[in-house]
Amino acid sequence: MNKLILSIPLLIAAQVASADPAAINSVRVSKEGGLYKFDVTISHGDTGWDHFSDAWRILDTDGNQLAIRELIHPHVEEQPLTRSLSGVELPAGTTEVRVQVRETQSGWGKKIRKVQIK
Numbered sequence: 001m002n003k004l005i006l007s008i009p010l011l012i013a014a015q016v017a018s019a020d021p022a023a024i025n026s027v028r029v030s031k032e033g034g035l036y037k038f039d040v041t042i043s044h045g046d047t048g049w050d051h052f053s054d055a056w057r058i059l060d061t062d063g064n065q066l067a068i069r070e071l072i073h074p075h076v077e078e079q080p081l082t083r084s085l086s087g088v089e090l091p092a093g094t095t096e097v098r099v100q101v102r103e104t105q106s107g108w109g110k111k112i113r114k115v116q117i118k
Contacts, residue, residue, distance in 0.1 A: 021109050038058060041081065042101050048076055055069060060098075067088045
């Protein structure tokens with residue numbers, strides 16, 4: 001009985017540790033006047049309020065944050081999901097940005113998507 005009780009927390013910890021990180025499936029950029037709109041599709045195995053993708057952000061090529069789109073609740077039944085951010089001002093001459101996704105347990109993802117600005 002004691003072995004079973006000790007095994008359950010280890011099994012739960014293994015499942016959390018093996019969860020796939022949030023992924024950026026696609027990024028679409030359009031220009032609206034002098035500003036930009038980003039449509040970002042991400043996927044993640046959201047399980048509820050304790051573990052979900054909670055933001056994505058736009059970085060310059062030096063890693064400085066230019067804009068952020070917060071995701072304020074889990075999307076357990078909506079995967080992948082696309083969210084937009086309009087009115088993004090990019091520095092003059094910007095030809096490339098990076099997009100990075102965050103989730104509540106691991107923070108900012110290690111994989112960063114490079115996006116060309118036309």
